[in-house]
Amino acid sequence: MSLNRTAKGIVLVPTLLLGGAFLAAGTWMEGPAAANRGLALTLGGILMAAGLLAQLLPEPGPPPSDP
Template structure:
């Protein structure tokens, strides 16, 4: 399956939203859930990094046609 701009957007939006939610949860944690602060911050950073990294993947070139000369 080839990569395209729509697929990259489908990956980017949920990972950024979930990553931001985990980062927010990690910064606002109080009480007994404070023990999970590191986990929330790590998951948030990994998700946001993965979403942004997916944008950097190169897109394949157009398929060769019959009129293209062979190298």
């Protein structure tokens, strides 16, 4: 299965949205989210990094053609 631009976009959007939600929950200072602040920040950072790293994967070149 080859990588393509559509697959990269499908990975990027959810990871950025979930990562942003976890980062927002980690910065919240009140309520139940404050107890898991480190976990939320870690998960948010990992998700954001995974989505951005998926964009950096090289795309395969065109298949070789026989003359």
